[in-house]
Amino acid sequence: MKKHLIRLLAALSAAALLSGCGGTASAPAASAEPKEELQVTATVFPAYDFARAVCGDLAEVTLLLPPGAESHSYEPTPQDILTVGDSDLFLYLGGESDAWVETLLDSIDGGVQKMKMMDCVELKEEAETEGMTAEEEHEHGAGEVLEYDEHVWTSPVNAAAITTAIGERMAELDPDHAEAYQANAADYAGKILELDEKFNDFFETVTNKTMVFGDRFPLRYFADEYGLDCYAAFPGCSTQTEPSAATIAFLTQKVKEEGLGTVYYIEFSNHLVADSIAESAGAQTALFHSCHNVSKADMDAGATYLTLMEGNLETLKATMK
Incomplete structure (x- = not known):
């Protein structure tokens, strides 16, 4: 009964928002009956991936x-309000790129269970390295959390911790299957930590741990985890x-001085900046995936x-020496 009320309130709120902007669209219709299995909704790919590993077939x-969407500029739809309102657990970052979440949550009954990925680990301030082009105006609002780098999952150690935390939260929500959630979380976290060991083993063989990104730099946690010296064109959340x-x-000049053979860029970049730097320095370019989306x-191919x-x-094995 409560979920039907949430759906109704969300639909009415969404319709009001649309009409206030001059639109006449109606909110999507809610399904006739709620599903028996638990509903988990995640804003970004890392949280989605960790949750599906933890839940298996015990929750949807x-x-x-959507795949390929830019979270920094995302605008939730009326259907998003319904989806989140019908969730037993809502996973989100809690950082600048999903500041729109607070507006969405304002349209939903306060009964939705929420979990911030940024609450699961020790936070670091967003990196602003030497030479980086900073924002012309500081756009981080008054909220203190927005001063921190939100890309916490880029450290595999953090990713394992977040996975474990999701397992514990699901066990609380569904005590009858607590052991299954915890076992799934331990299994996936263990695989992530095995990958962490592989990164550590690799970086022990590298003589120069300098990386240059001709792009945004959402990899503070990854760089700190493995003791890397990184330089980039923009901060991680730069527009x-x-x-x-x-x-x-x-x-x-940094690429030339360090004798680097590669300039990196991140996913969904046009990599024009990286190309320009690489061409001038006589280097190549390569993609480094931040896993944000x-x-x-990739989704259809089963990316995790x-x-x-x-x-x-x-x-890294192919480009760092």
Whole structure:
């Protein structure tokens, strides 16, 4: 009964929002009967992947952002409000890129169980390295959490901790299957930690742990985990796409000075900045996946956090000495 009320309130709220903007669209119809299995909704791919590994076939896990969507500029739809309102557990970052979540939650009855990935680990401030083009205006709102780097999952150690935390929360929500959730979480966290060992083993063989990104830098936690020196064109949550001439010159010189053979870029980038730096420095370019979101093709091919990070390891083996 409660979920039917949540759906009704959400639909009415969504319709009111649309009409207030001059639209006349109606909210999507709610399903006639709620499903018996638990409903888990995650805003971004890492939370979705960890949750589906934990839940197995015991709960339905939904990824709210479509594959390829940019979370920083995402605008929730009326159907998103219904989906979150009907969730037994809602997983989100709690950072700048999903600040829109608070608006969405305002449209939903307060009974939805929520879990922030950023609450599961020790946070670090967003990196602003030497030579980086900073935002012209500081856009991080008054909320203190927005001062921290939200890309906590890029450290496999953090990813394992978040997976374990999701397992504990699901065990609380569904005590009858607590052991199954905890076992699934332990299994997936264990595989992630095995990958962490592989990264550690690899970086022990590397003589120069410097990486240059001709892109945003959402990899503070990864870099700190393995003792890397990283330089980039923009901070991790930057909205800019055009670096300053000074940044281009600095990064180009850094590649030359360090004798680096590769300039990296992240997923969904046009990698024009990385191409420009690499061409000037006589280097190549390569993709390093932050795992924030995946393409539809990757999703259809069965991409997971593990497969994406394993791909990153193979890229590093091919490009770092």
